[in-house]
Amino acid sequence: MPKSPRDxxxxxxxxxxxxxxxxxxxxxxxRVLLSRNAVRQRVERLERDGYIHGYTIKESAGEGTxxxxxxxxxxxxxxxxxxxxxxxxxxxxxxTTCDVVSGELDLVVRIEAPDAARIQQIWHQVSEFPGVRDxxxxxxxxxxxxxxxxx
Numbered sequence: 499m500p501k502s503p504r505d506x507x508x509x510x511x512x513x514x515x516x517x518x519x520x521x522x523x524x525x526x527x528x529r530v531l532l533s534r535n536a537v538r539q540r541v542e543r544l545e546r547d548g549y550i551h552g553y554t555i556k557e558s559a560g561e562g563t564x565x566x567x568x569x570x571x572x573x574x575x576x577x578x579x580x581x582x583x584x585x586x587x588x589x590x591x592x593x594t595t596c597d598v599v600s601g602e603l604d605l606v607v608r609i610e611a612p613d614a615a616r617i618q619q620i621w622h623q624v625s626e627f628p629g630v631r632d633x634x635x636x637x638x639x640x641x642x643x644x645x646x647x648x649x
Contacts, residue, residue: 507532511540512549565610567638568617570624572605573631580604586627590620 510530514521521529527537544550574580587593587607595608607624611617614637621635 508540508544508549511537511544515541515550565612566614566617567641568609568611569636569638570605570607570609570621571603571634571636572607572624573602573633574604574629575631576629577604580629583624583627583629587624590623592616592620 507530511526514526514529523534523537523541526541527534530537532540541550572583574583583605584596587596587605590609592609592611593607594610595606597606598604599606609617609620611620617635617637621633624630625633
């Protein structure tokens with residue numbers, strides 16, 4: 499992936515989307531002085547090039563509603579044949595990221611849920627996946643750095 503957007507208009511589009519990811523293509527076009535169709539093509543290219551990757555909901559139930567963040571450290575029985583665990587995690591909407599890691603652990607799973615009770619339900623659900631050997635859970639007490647870097 500290139501280190502920076504192709505031109506100033508791409509940079510403007512990304513800046514506008516950071517401010518409001520739900521902006522309409524027509525409104526976005528007005529702000530960057532392009533037609534809706536031209537903006538749509540650029541956004542699609544930015545998605546293909548990896549500048550726009552997925553869509554994230556930061557608040558669970560509305561403006562100002564707090565979320566509980568947790569990390570599940572998962573060990574699988576068989577690292578090479580443990581794709582069913584990842585498939586199960588994909589089906590849980592509160593899972594925000596899942597990293598395959600080296601060392602004694604296999605997966606680092608980040609969760610954003612409305613409350614600790616939901617974290618416990620997810621923990622129980624994941625613990626019953628075939629292939630899960632052990633889970634360590636860490637609840638986030640506070641976030642001191644939150645950098646959402648483009649991928």
